[in-house]
Amino acid sequence: MRQILLLGPGKSGFRIGRATPIGEGEAVTVLDRNDDVLAFWDKATPVKHDLRFMPLPLPDATFDEIHAYEILNLIPGTADQFYALWGELHRVLAPGGVVFGKTPHWRSRYIYAYPGQQRVYTPELLAYLTNDPLGSKEDFSFPYRFKIEMMQEPQDLAFAFALRKV
Numbered sequence: 001m002r003q004i005l006l007l008g009p010g011k012s013g014f015r016i017g018r019a020t021p022i023g024e025g026e027a028v029t030v031l032d033r034n035d036d037v038l039a040f041w042d043k044a045t046p047v048k049h050d051l052r053f054m055p056l057p058l059p060d061a062t063f064d065e066i067h068a069y070e071i072l073n074l075i076p077g078t079a080d081q082f083y084a085l086w087g088e089l090h091r092v093l094a095p096g097g098v099v100f101g102k103t104p105h106w107r108s109r110y111i112y113a114y115p116g117q118q119r120v121y122t123p124e125l126l127a128y129l130t131n132d133p134l135g136s137k138e139d140f141s142f143p144y145r146f147k148i149e150m151m152q153e154p155q156d157l158a159f160a161f162a163l164r165k166v
Contacts, residue, residue, distance in 0.1 A: 004028045005063040005092065008051060008071035011040045029063070031056070051075050054084045058092045066092070066099045070158075073103040073111070076118040086129055090144030093165040098149060100162050108157035121159055123151055129163060 004026050022028045028044040030037070031051070038046035049057055052075060066089055075085060089099055103121040104111040111117055119125075129146045146163035 002026045002065070003063045003094065005058070005066045006030045006041070006044070007066060007068040008032050008037075008074075009041070009067070009069070010037055012069070029058070031058070051085070052077070054081075054088050056088045056092060060091055061094050063092055064094050064097050066097070068099065069102040070104070072101055073119050073121055074116050082119070086146075087144050090146070090165055095165065097165045098162050099146070099165075100160075102158050102160045105157050105159045110157060121161070123148075126151070126161060126163065 002025055004022075006028060009030060009032065022043055028041070029047055030041040030044040031047045031049050032038055033048065033050040035048070038048060047057060051071065072085075075081075077085070093099065101121070104114075104117070106120050106122050111120060126146075126148060129144075130148060145166050147166045148161065149164045150160070150162040152160040
């Protein structure tokens with residue numbers, strides 16, 4: 001059974017590469033701070049948690065996929081908090097697991113219009129999670145590492161990506 005984690009999914013059933021929100025052979029966990037969202041996902045295991053706070057109340061090396069759409073860009077924080085979040089995502093991913101993300105595109109006017117916007121995701125930002133940010137000679141020795149599997153240029157003013165745990 002594939003273990004799927006949806007981060008702050010709201011009441012949308014969208015998942016990159018999936019026709020339905022919950023497929024055959026999938027056990028889905030929904031992590032959100034809102035009770036009405038958790039109730040909406042009635043076929044999923046609910047976990048009430050605010051993504052501004054770490055650690056995540058989830059077990060190590062559990063999830064084959066994490067889906068985070070239009071949520072990562074809303075999480076405030078410093079660089080240390082950014083790395084703490086991604087360290088937690090790495091921790092809860094099973095070996096070889098993938099994080100699928102989607103954020104507003106950095107060229108979109110909406111990224112600057114929405115008052116809740118906290119962070120702009122770009123290919124250059126994701127490079128910091130690969131332990132080789134833009135060929136830098138600086139030491140970025142993080143205890144976690146991802147491989148960029150996919151980055152999709154603007155589609156509907158969005159930036160989509162997939163990062164595999166290595």
